[in-house]
Amino acid sequence: MQINGAVAFVTGGASGLGEATARRLHAHGAAVAIIDKNAERGKQVEADLGERVRYIETDVTSGESVQAALDAAADLGPLRIAVNCAGSGMAGRTIGKDGAPHDLSIYEWVIKLNLIGTFNVASRAAAVISQQAPNADGERGVIVNTASIAAFDGQIGQVAYSSSKGGIVGMTLPMARDLAVVGIRVMTIAPGSFETPIFGFVPQEMKDGLSSIVPFPNRMGIPDEFAQLVQHIAENPYLNGETIRIDGAVRFPPK
Numbered sequence: 516m517q518i519n520g521a522v523a524f525v526t527g528g529a530s531g532l533g534e535a536t537a538r539r540l541h542a543h544g545a546a547v548a549i550i551d552k553n554a555e556r557g558k559q560v561e562a563d564l565g566e567r568v569r570y571i572e573t574d575v576t577s578g579e580s581v582q583a584a585l586d587a588a589a590d591l592g593p594l595r596i597a598v599n600c601a602g603s604g605m606a607g608r609t610i611g612k613d614g615a616p617h618d619l620s621i622y623e624w625v626i627k628l629n630l631i632g633t634f635n636v637a638s639r640a641a642a643v644i645s646q647q648a649p650n651a652d653g654e655r656g657v658i659v660n661t662a663s664i665a666a667f668d669g670q671i672g673q674v675a676y677s678s679s680k681g682g683i684v685g686m687t688l689p690m691a692r693d694l695a696v697v698g699i700r701v702m703t704i705a706p707g708s709f710e711t712p713i714f715g716f717v718p719q720e721m722k723d724g725l726s727s728i729v730p731f732p733n734r735m736g737i738p739d740e741f742a743q744l745v746q747h748i749a750e751n752p753y754l755n756g757e758t759i760r761i762d763g764a765v766r767f768p769p770k
């Protein structure tokens with residue numbers, strides 16, 4: 516899929532991995548819809564990028580909100596690329612140290628944001644992309660979802676987060692098969708630990724610990740390294756229906 520001239524719909528585009536993706540795709544000629552609930556940061560990124568960009572305040576967990584964002588993005592041009600980066604997590608064990616079960620409302624919140632939000636955006640974006648003209652290869656567009664290596668190496672306290680990210684890995688192949696008929700590819704990226712505002716409140720000591728277990732390079736990932744992979748996925752037509760880890764060969768230990 517050619518990035519230059521395409522429209523990219525990037526959720527979580529106001530911060531971290533989504534922001535790096537929005538900036539990289541924009542630098543390669545895409546028009547970018549920055550889809551995020553954080554209006555202050557979203558408008559800032561919009562102002563930085565200047566032309567071919569629109570910040571659209573959106574809640575990815577709401578069908579109406581995402582539909583309205585897709586409608587609002589339509590005049591940027593033909594939507595070809597949808598990247599799901601909006602997400603978050605909250606720690607909690609299946610039963611706590613006091614023996615109490617995991618708070619169900621927290622579990623539901625994490626699933627709703629990460630898993631249902633991703634499906635909501637992917638399915639609605641696919642409906643729009645399916646209406647675009649195909650390129651010479653029959654390709655209409657690509658959807659890139661963001662899981663986490665916690666989908667595979669979930670640590671103590673990550674049961675909700677890992678469940679949500681495992682669901683994203685699980686939807687990748689059936690969604691790619693569903694959308695093959697309309698020439699839309701579906702890929703998922705499973706990042707290790709990346710230096711983004713999601714770790715804003717994490718003490719430096721804990722960040723040092725996350726870096727120290729990465730075999731090589733022995734550091735956290737840089738958001739643009741994630742964005743480089745999104746770019747490659749968008750441009751390489753034979754990548755479809757798979758999850759790619761990007762993690763410096765780290766495998767999370769139990770804690």
Ligand SMILES: NC(=O)c1ccc[n+]([C@@H]2O[C@H](COP(=O)([O-])OP(=O)(O)OC[C@H]3O[C@@H](n4cnc5c(N)ncnc54)[C@H](O)[C@@H]3O)[C@@H](O)[C@H]2O)c1
Pocket residue numbers: 526527528529530531532533550551552553556573574575576600601602603604628629632661662663664705706707708709710711712713714
């Ligand atoms: N940073 C990492 O180490 C890492 C590792 C693995 C996976 N991930 C995943 O990558 C994605 C991006 O993480 P990040 O580190 O860039 O985080 P981040 O906090 O920097 O960015 C997440 C963005 O999502 C937005 N968002 C949250 N809820 C939303 C909602 N309901 N509707 C719209 N926007 C919403 C936030 O406003 C924020 O701008 C997340 O899904 C995260 O789970 C991150």
